[in-house]
Amino acid sequence: MAVSIEDFKKALQLWASGVTVVTTNSEKFGLQGMTVTAFSSVSATPPQILVCLNQNADTVNGIEESQNFAVNILRADQQGVSNEFAGGASQQQRIDNNSWTAGLSGVPLLNDSIVSLDCKVVNKVLVGTHWIVIGEIQDSVCREGEPLMYFSGAYRALADQSFV
Numbered sequence: 001m002a003v004s005i006e007d008f009k010k011a012l013q014l015w016a017s018g019v020t021v022v023t024t025n026s027e028k029f030g031l032q033g034m035t036v037t038a039f040s041s042v043s044a045t046p047p048q049i050l051v052c053l054n055q056n057a058d059t060v061n062g063i064e065e066s067q068n069f070a071v072n073i074l075r076a077d078q079q080g081v082s083n084e085f086a087g088g089a090s091q092q093q094r095i096d097n098n099s100w101t102a103g104l105s106g107v108p109l110l111n112d113s114i115v116s117l118d119c120k121v122v123n124k125v126l127v128g129t130h131w132i133v134i135g136e137i138q139d140s141v142c143r144e145g146e147p148l149m150y151f152s153g154a155y156r157a158l159a160d161q162s163f164v
């Protein structure tokens, strides 16, 4: 028997992750973005990553239309940006409130994030409520800064500690 949703959430919130904003730009829906922690590296050759996106998220419609998206890895001081892109602001405000540069396909690359990965969709699979969207990285921009972290339902920062 599968675990309950409560046990699923209890276990999975103990997975520490960074925080990203996935953006897109489509003719039909314009500039859009949403906060996503379900992001992973998949393959270096070819250079592919994945994100898991709720099928009901507005931004999914834009990605479906454009077949392009960017993954922007947030900096430690961007908790407010994460909250905006998680529904705290309208799509228009999310874009207007943040400085960005158009990527190869016109997707917004957030200038204050620490990394922007400009991707084209190469595959997608619907699993339960979420699309697993696989993107091939067309361009990457690395900037300075420490990452914003998310653990146990709260934003975190890296501890300045090493194990060597």
Ligand SMILES: Cc1cc2nc3c(=O)[nH]c(=O)nc-3n(C[C@H](O)[C@H](O)[C@H](O)COP(=O)(O)O)c2cc1C
Pocket (backbone or CB within 6 Å): 019, 032, 033, 034, 035, 036, 037, 038, 039, 052, 053, 054, 056, 057, 058, 059, 060, 082, 083, 085, 086, 087, 088, 150
């Ligand atoms: C810290 C954090 C992490 C999130 N991670 C994801 C995620 O990995 N996948 C997802 O579909 N939604 C995730 N969400 C929820 C979406 O950001 C939120 O539902 C958003 O408003 C959906 O975008 P939309 O405005 O395009 O509908 C997360 C929210 C927060 C605050």
